[in-house]
Amino acid sequence: MIKVLFFGPVVEHTGCNAMSVAYQPGMSLQNLRDQLAVQYPRAFEIVCLVAVDGHHVRDLSMPLADNSEVTFMAKFSGG
Amino acid sequence: MKEAVRIQSDDFSQDEEIRALKATSLRIGGIATFVGCARDFSEGREVTQISFDAYGSMAVSEMSQLRLDAIAQFKLLDARIVHRICTVTAGENIVFIAAGAEHRAAALDACRWMIDELKVRVPIWKKEVTPEGETWVTSHP
Numbered sequence: 555m556i557k558v559l560f561f562g563p564v565v566e567h568t569g570c571n572a573m574s575v576a577y578q579p580g581m582s583l584q585n586l587r588d589q590l591a592v593q594y595p596r597a598f599e600i601v602c603l604v605a606v607d608g609h610h611v612r613d614l615s616m617p618l619a620d621n622s623e624v625t626f627m628a629k630f631s632g633g
Numbered sequence: 634m635k636e637a638v639r640i641q642s643d644d645f646s647q648d649e650e651i652r653a654l655k656a657t658s659l660r661i662g663g664i665a666t667f668v669g670c671a672r673d674f675s676e677g678r679e680v681t682q683i684s685f686d687a688y689g690s691m692a693v694s695e696m697s698q699l700r701l702d703a704i705a706q707f708k709l710l711d712a713r714i715v716h717r718i719c720t721v722t723a724g725e726n727i728v729f730i731a732a733g734a735e736h737r738a739a740a741l742d743a744c745r746w747m748i749d750e751l752k753v754r755v756p757i758w759k760k761e762v763t764p765e766g767e768t769w770v771t772s773h774p
Contacts, residue, residue, distance in 0.1 A: 562686040
């Protein structure tokens with residue numbers, strides 16, 4: 555399974571802050587994003603940053619490992 | 634002594650943080666600090682509260698790396714970063730950053746750099762509560 559996390563403004567559109575998605579061998583971050591964007595189009599309008607296992611990832615072609623933690627995030631506004 | 638990088642709900646003591654920074658080296662000749670606090674007004678609207686959400690583990694990890702990057706880049710003797718994750722009202726503290734260096738220029742430059750970097754690297758989001766409703770802030774000048 556892939557653990558998916560959402561925070562702050564993204565949660566407003568997903569209605570939840572965590573979910574599990576079935577892992578498919580060979581799936582990429584882009585595949586996961588595309589799959590979730592169909593379910594939550596409003597959320598993915600504001601998603602512009604992605605982290606895998608707590609690290610920023612810019613290359614969405616990155617293959618995912620089973621049990622990864624993937625976070626789709628809106629622009630930060632701390633400070 | 635408290636960790637040099639933290640997220641916490643409680644307020645921080647600037648005196649305590651500066652004392653901790655000074656305790657790390659007697660070579661420190663200049664300390665620059667930044668305190669971010671809550672305004673009661675934003676983009677033409679009254680703001681009654683600001684609440685924060687964070688990806689806690691990643692936020693601490695990014696802030697820790699940011700501190701190490703600042704120490705290396707500006708040759709600091711030490712630095713501290715504390716960010717509150719809670720709901721605050723106008724005037725309350727949000728974030729504290731301190732940079733200690735041998736001389737003032739490095740401390741001042743590093744302090745400015747750290748708050749600018751925090752805003753783009755650290756997964757924290759703020760929501761402004763106004764009489765008209767609540768709005769997540771998506772831009773941060």
